[in-house]
Amino acid sequence: KQVVIVRRDNGKKEFVKEAKVVVRVKEILEELHKAMFKKAQKFLKDNSVEVSSWSDFKKALSERKLILTSFCNSPDCEEAIKDETTATSRCIPFGQKSFKGKCVKCEKETSLKAWFGKAY
Numbered sequence: 001k002q003v004v005i006v007r008r009d010n011g012k013k014e015f016v017k018e019a020k021v022v023v024r025v026k027e028i029l030e031e032l033h034k035a036m037f038k039k040a041q042k043f044l045k046d047n048s049v050e051v052s053s054w055s056d057f058k059k060a061l062s063e064r065k066l067i068l069t070s071f072c073n074s075p076d077c078e079e080a081i082k083d084e085t086t087a088t089s090r091c092i093p094f095g096q097k098s099f100k101g102k103c104v105k106c107e108k109e110t111s112l113k114a115w116f117g118k119a120y
Helices: 018-046 054-062 075-085
Strands: 002-006 013-017 048-050 066-070 088-091 113-117
Touching: 002 018, 013 018, 018 048, 054 066, 054 075, 054 113, 075 088
Parallel strands: 048 066
Antiparallel strands: 002 013, 066 113, 088 113
């Protein structure tokens, strides 16, 4: 008249009465979702970096980081970055604060930042 529930994320084993299985499984799934989301947020924070120089860009790539950097948004510049590093742009974030900077690769004036990374 009971079931054993074992979580795959932490190996925790729990005995639950049949009558309460549905309710408890819903609770466990919610806990699991929150734990996975928190872990993903930590991973993203630990593996993202903002850089302003080409040497720092290449160093961050060698460390397998996701990189936020100033970018001129030129297809030619993006192709040059890809040719030299195999990194590609991932997105240009919405709602960026206004700033003046230089593109990390070609050093043209820009007011954009973009995320770059490699596919592994």
